[in-house]
Amino acid sequence: MSSLGGSVVGEAVAARNRQLLDEGVAIVERARAEGIEARLLGGLGILHHGAGLLALGGSRAINDIDLIVPTGQHRQVARLLVAGGYAPEERFNALNGHRRMVFHGADWDLDVLVGLFEMCHRIDMSSSFVLDFPTLTVTDLLLTKLQIVKLNAKDAGDIVDLLASHELGEGPGDQVDLARLRDLVRDDWGLWRTITGTLETVIATEPPVPVALRLRALLGALIDAPKSRRWKLRARVGDRVTWYVLPDEVNQ
Numbered sequence: 001m002s003s004l005g006g007s008v009v010g011e012a013v014a015a016r017n018r019q020l021l022d023e024g025v026a027i028v029e030r031a032r033a034e035g036i037e038a039r040l041l042g043g044l045g046i047l048h049h050g051a052g053l054l055a056l057g058g059s060r061a062i063n064d065i066d067l068i069v070p071t072g073q074h075r076q077v078a079r080l081l082v083a084g085g086y087a088p089e090e091r092f093n094a095l096n097g098h099r100r101m102v103f104h105g106a107d108w109d110l111d112v113l114v115g116l117f118e119m120c121h122r123i124d125m126s127s128s129f130v131l132d133f134p135t136l137t138v139t140d141l142l143l144t145k146l147q148i149v150k151l152n153a154k155d156a157g158d159i160v161d162l163l164a165s166h167e168l169g170e171g172p173g174d175q176v177d178l179a180r181l182r183d184l185v186r187d188d189w190g191l192w193r194t195i196t197g198t199l200e201t202v203i204a205t206e207p208p209v210p211v212a213l214r215l216r217a218l219l220g221a222l223i224d225a226p227k228s229r230r231w232k233l234r235a236r237v238g239d240r241v242t243w244y245v246l247p248d249e250v251n252q
Contacts, residue, residue, distance in 0.1 A: 014057020020108060021047055021054075024065045027084065027110075028134035031069075036076050037129045041113075041144055042066030045135035046158050049174075050165040059161055060154055064109040068125060068136065071115035074101060078112075086110055120244040121147045121191050123184070131172050138166050139177040143184075146195045149244045151202070159198075160207045163214045168221070176218065182225040189227075189234035190243030196222055 009017070024044045031038040040048060043062035047054055069077050074097050082088060086103035093101045099118060103110040117123045117140075128140040135141065145159045162176075169175035185192035199219040203212060227235075234243075 008056060009058055009060065011057075013061045017043075017047060017058040017062045018054075020044060020062055020065060024067070025134050027065070027067070027081070030084070031077060031080055032133075034076065034080060036069060036073050036080065038067050038069045038073075038077055038112075039129060039133070040066065040135040041068055041117075041141060042111075043158065045141045046161055048135050049138055049141065050161055052165060053161055059157055064111060066111050066113070068113040068117065069115075070126060070129060074098065074112070074114045077101075078103075081110065081112075117144055117147075119144075119147060119247045120149045120194060121188075123147060123191075137172065137177070138162060138174060139172075139180050142176055143181070143195075146198050147191065148198060149194055149246070151198055156202050156205055159202050159215075160205075160211050163211045163218075164208065168214055168217055176214075178218070178221050181218070181222060185222055185231075186226055187228040187230050189231045192222060192227075192231070193239075193243055 021044050024040050025048070028038045028040060039045075042064075043058070043060070044065060047058050047062065053059060067077070078088060078093070078097070078101060081103050086105050089102040089104065097114070099114050099116070101112040101114070103112070115124075115126070117125050123140075123143055125136060125140050128136045131137050136144075142159065142162050145155050145162070148155050167175050168178055170179050171177055172180075181195075185195065196219060199215055199222075203215050203219070206212070207215065
C-alpha cells in the first residue's frame with residue numbers, strides 16, 4: 001500500500017481516471033447550469049477530494065461515473081445525459097428511474113442515484129447537496145463506503161484514501177463531520193452495527209499509522225455516541241435478525 005492507502009497506478013490508469021473525473025465534473029457543471037443539483041460520488045468523488053491522490057491519478061482504476069441527484073430531478077438529468085451522448089438502459093430505467101438509472105457511454109457507464117443513497121442501508125444525502133460541489137461532502141462520501149457490509153479491498157482502500165487526507169472534526173467542511181455521523185447512528189442500531197464493523201475491518205488491514213489513529217478515533221466516537229431508546233431496543237435483538245440489505249437485493 002502507498003501512503004495514501006492504495007497501490008500506485010500506472011500512467012494509463014491515471015490518465016483514464018483523470019479523463020473520467022474531467023467528464024464527471026463537466027456533467028455536474030452542465031447539470032447545475034440547467035437547475036439540476038447533481039453531485040459526484042464513488043471513486044471520482046474521492047479522487048476529487050484528495051489533492052495528493054489526484055496528483056497520482058488515484059490509487060486504483062475507476063471504471064465508471066457515479067452521480068446522485070435530488071428526488072424529482074431524475075427525468076431532467078436523463079434528458080441532459082441523452083443530449084450528451086449517453087444511451088439509457090431503457091428497461092432498467094423505466095422500472096427503477098425514481099431511485100436509480102444506468103446510462104452507457106462509448107468508453108464507460110454512468111450510474112445515477114436519485115434522492116437516497118440506498119445499498120446496504122438507506123441514507124438521506126439531501127443535506128449534502130448544499131454543502132459541497134461538484135461532489136458530495138467528504139463525510140457522505142465516507143458514509144457510502146462505511147455502510148458496506150461485505151467490504152472488499154477496493155472499498156477498504158477508498159476509506160483509507162479519504163482518511164489519509166481528511167481529519168476528524170465537528171460540523172461541515174473539508175473534514176469528517178463527527179456530529180453528522182453521531183446523529184445518523186443515534187437512532188439506527190443497524191447502521192451503527194455496520195459502520196463500526198467496517199471500521200474494525202479496515203483497522204485490521206493495518207493501514208498507515210495516521211489513518212489507523214483516525215479510524216480508531218472515529219470508532220470510539222461512534223461507540224461513545226448517545227443512543228436513543230429505539231437504538232437500545234434494537235440492540236437487544238442484535239445480530240439474530242438481519243440489519244442490512246445486500247446491493248443485489250436492492251436492485252431487483
